[in-house]
Amino acid sequence: MSTVLKSTETAIQRREALARGAKQQFERMIEIRTIEAVVNDLFAAGSIHGTTHLCVGQEALDVGIALALRPTDMVTATYRSHGIALALGMTPLEVMGEIMGKDVGCTDGVGGSMHLCDMSVGLLPTFAIVGAGYPVAAGAALAFQTLGQDSVALAMAGDGSTNIGAFHESLNLAAIWKLPVIFVVDNNVYGEYSRIDTTTPIEDLYLRAASFDIPGIVVDGMDVTAVEAVVRQAADRARRCEGPTLIEAKTYRFSGHSRADQAPYRPVGELESWQQRDPIKLMSEKLVNEGVLTSDQVLQITESTRESISELVAGLEALPEPEYSAMFNNVWTTEKVT
Amino acid sequence: MKMRMREAIVSALADEMRSDPTVILLGEDIAGAGGPFKTSDGLLDEFGPMRVRDTPISEMGFTGAAVGASALGLRPVVEIMFMEFLGVALDQLVTEAAKFRYLSAGQISCPLVVRASIGAGLGFGSQHSQTLENWVTSTPGLKVVTVSSPQSAYDLMRSAIRDPDPVIVLEPRVLYADRSEVETGDHRIGKLGVAHLAQIGEDLTIVAMGQTVNIAVRGTQQAGVSADIIDLRTLAPWDRETVFNSVKKTGRLVVIEEAPESGGWGSQIVSAVTENQFRDLKSPTVRITTPNVPVPYGKKLESKFLPSPDEVAHTLSEFLETGNVPAPWWVREGYVQ
Ligand SMILES: Cc1ncc(C[n+]2csc(CCOP(=O)(O)OP(=O)(O)O)c2C)c(N)n1
Ligand SMILES: [Mg+2]
Numbered sequence: 001m002s003t004v005l006k007s008t009e010t011a012i013q014r015r016e017a018l019a020r021g022a023k024q025q026f027e028r029m030i031e032i033r034t035i036e037a038v039v040n041d042l043f044a045a046g047s048i049h050g051t052t053h054l055c056v057g058q059e060a061l062d063v064g065i066a067l068a069l070r071p072t073d074m075v076t077a078t079y080r081s082h083g084i085a086l087a088l089g090m091t092p093l094e095v096m097g098e099i100m101g102k103d104v105g106c107t108d109g110v111g112g113s114m115h116l117c118d119m120s121v122g123l124l125p126t127f128a129i130v131g132a133g134y135p136v137a138a139g140a141a142l143a144f145q146t147l148g149q150d151s152v153a154l155a156m157a158g159d160g161s162t163n164i165g166a167f168h169e170s171l172n173l174a175a176i177w178k179l180p181v182i183f184v185v186d187n188n189v190y191g192e193y194s195r196i197d198t199t200t201p202i203e204d205l206y207l208r209a210a211s212f213d214i215p216g217i218v219v220d221g222m223d224v225t226a227v228e229a230v231v232r233q234a235a236d237r238a239r240r241c242e243g244p245t246l247i248e249a250k251t252y253r254f255s256g257h258s259r260a261d262q263a264p265y266r267p268v269g270e271l272e273s274w275q276q277r278d279p280i281k282l283m284s285e286k287l288v289n290e291g292v293l294t295s296d297q298v299l300q301i302t303e304s305t306r307e308s309i310s311e312l313v314a315g316l317e318a319l320p321e322p323e324y325s326a327m328f329n330n331v332w333t334t335e336k337v338t
Numbered sequence: 339m340k341m342r343m344r345e346a347i348v349s350a351l352a353d354e355m356r357s358d359p360t361v362i363l364l365g366e367d368i369a370g371a372g373g374p375f376k377t378s379d380g381l382l383d384e385f386g387p388m389r390v391r392d393t394p395i396s397e398m399g400f401t402g403a404a405v406g407a408s409a410l411g412l413r414p415v416v417e418i419m420f421m422e423f424l425g426v427a428l429d430q431l432v433t434e435a436a437k438f439r440y441l442s443a444g445q446i447s448c449p450l451v452v453r454a455s456i457g458a459g460l461g462f463g464s465q466h467s468q469t470l471e472n473w474v475t476s477t478p479g480l481k482v483v484t485v486s487s488p489q490s491a492y493d494l495m496r497s498a499i500r501d502p503d504p505v506i507v508l509e510p511r512v513l514y515a516d517r518s519e520v521e522t523g524d525h526r527i528g529k530l531g532v533a534h535l536a537q538i539g540e541d542l543t544i545v546a547m548g549q550t551v552n553i554a555v556r557g558t559q560q561a562g563v564s565a566d567i568i569d570l571r572t573l574a575p576w577d578r579e580t581v582f583n584s585v586k587k588t589g590r591l592v593v594i595e596e597a598p599e600s601g602g603w604g605s606q607i608v609s610a611v612t613e614n615q616f617r618d619l620k621s622p623t624v625r626i627t628t629p630n631v632p633v634p635y636g637k638k639l640e641s642k643f644l645p646s647p648d649e650v651a652h653t654l655s656e657f658l659e660t661g662n663v664p665a666p667w668w669v670r671e672g673y674v675q
Pocket of ligand 1: 078080128129130157158159161162188190191192240253257274368398416419423426
């Protein structure tokens with residue numbers, strides 16, 4: 001196997017690296033953005049069949065969440081999870097390998113773009129059914145509470161998912177049982193091709209916490225540090241056995257919903273105005289202003305990330321598709337059941 | 339006129355909406371965007387937002403609303419984008435709508451249609467590629483149909499909307515882009531529960547449905563086998579007469595299903611035929627299915643997973659030669675004992 005098809009770091013090491021500082025966080029955001037660009041190109045060219053959902057514009061939310069949690073905490077996420085997977089520490093190899101359907105992927109290539117998982121850094125298999133992650137996160141929290149562990153669960157899903165029954169049932173359960181769970185609604189303004197105002201009577205979704213008598217917090221999802229702070233606060237509260245929190249992160253979906261969508265329904269100028277608040281642009285400006293990085297270093301990070309991801313993708317492209325036996329693994333246990 | 343299957347669906351919906359002002363459409367992104375699979379393209383413009391409604395992501399809510407509306411004078415057509423999403427709405431269909439007539443001593447009808455896209459072949463992975471017809475076929479009170487071509491989509495959609503009972507219309511997603519001649523008009527409306535003889539032959543009877551109809555046609559051509567191919571079309575209630583008549587003639591039954599072997603719809607066809615026609619059969623019955631695994635992602639794995647013309651041809655040739663039921667590929671190739 002070529003050297004690019006081996007990770008030099010484990011997922012857990014990559015997770016720990018984030019805590020080292022703003023530069024590492026910025027690099028991770030660049031890595032996510034770069035991978036999404038490559039994924040977009042591969043699907044557009046038809047090199048990968050099926051569909052994909054990009055998280056471009058939401059990198060700060062992903063990295064902020066990863067920073068605030070411990071690797072033993074558990075996250076449920078959606079079909080739009082390349083970013084959170086990488087932020088939590090999953091390696092580009094296991095993420096890209098999975099998206100490209102190769103057996104070096106995190107689920108040996110049988111899951112694909114919508115299904116990423118790595119329990120070593122707390123990512124439960126991501127959910128392609130809207131809302132399905134909320135009750136599962138509540139259940140993970142139920143396990144932590146019952147087993148007396150001080151871990152927390154965090155469910156992240158989109159604005160559109162707050163209109164499905166599972167959202168309300170899960171928040172209610174979590175509230176009455178004071179479960180150590182955090183619900184993060186990524187309000188990126190759109191659910192598929194519908195703007196939030198056409199599907200939802202309120203645009204400030206943190207307000208929904210009131211009916212469960214739990215804290216509802218709104219945060220700028222374009223700001224890593226702000227996200228980290230509110231998630232940490234909610235996690236501390238959960239670890240103190242004080243119950244769940246609903247966090248609404250204001251973001252914007254820079255891409256279309258999925259592979260085929262060019263987002264023609266967006267009002268003129270809306271994307272451009274949000275691009276002014278591009279989380280990567282904001283962070284690089286901040287780091288340059290604070291003297292953490294020079295503009296040259298920013299360019300260099302961008303360039304070297306692009307190179308290493310291209311090399312990885314070339315290596316992956318050369319791999320054959322998995323053996324047929326892959327589809328038969330892990331359907332049921334292979335342990336002896338007595 | 340030549341149409342893609344998705345256009346045939348639009349056309350059927352439009353014709354029903356023109357002829358009956360109580361027909362309304364509900365679903366996610368079906369109005370403004372014309373449907374995620376463009377199966378309601380242009381209908382908002384023609385019929386307006388009262389009759390073509392975008393919904394929030396609330397399948398239980400809008401499927402249930404369709405149940406209530408159907409009990410009180412509307413004929414709602416609900417779109418469930420992927421069959422899996424019906425999971426969160428099943429109660430309203432299986433436990434409510436299916437029982438309304440029964441539990442009202444016939445006072446209430448629910449002339450409701452739930453359309454759902456089904457099946458594998460496009461790389462959508464294991465949570466967006468199942469057929470799951472057995473979720474709804476074991477519920478008396480529901481009718482279940484599966485379309486297999488632009489023409490059958492047009493005919494069955496119009497017939498389903500006219501039917502006084504709740505009907506689930508399953509649409510193999512991989513066929514939306516298929517294009518062929520479609521005859522439109524009121525004369526295409528018929529009774530549900532009638533199978534279609536897609537091909538006439540001598541040596542065996544193949545029962546297929548949805549995307550396996552084309553696979554059966556190609557498989558028999560490849561193997562040079564002369565077979566009746568029955569497109570079952572309606573799974574509940576299914577057309578025993580057509581199947582029995584064909585088996586009487588050929589003496590051999592093969593069912594081709596896009597569903598796991600375990601619990602697949604073919605079992606009931608096979609059991610009815612063996613119970614009723616044991617002495618007409620020259621050989622044991624055969625089911626060609628998918629293996630008992632979730633739908634895998636990559637193209638290579640997904641194509642192998644689906645019943646293919648190659649697998650059908652292989653099975654039919656060996657079956658006719660030996661009179662025995664050939665082992666499926668996953669047993670032959672040693673993946674499953
Ligand atoms: C139960 C269910 N209904 C519908 C869908 C189809 N679907 C997938 S993503 C999506 C939009 C979700 O919007 P949102 O929750 O805002 O998340 P975003 O995609 O913006 O991240 C829809 C309707 C689904 N996967 N599951
Ligand atoms: Mg959204």
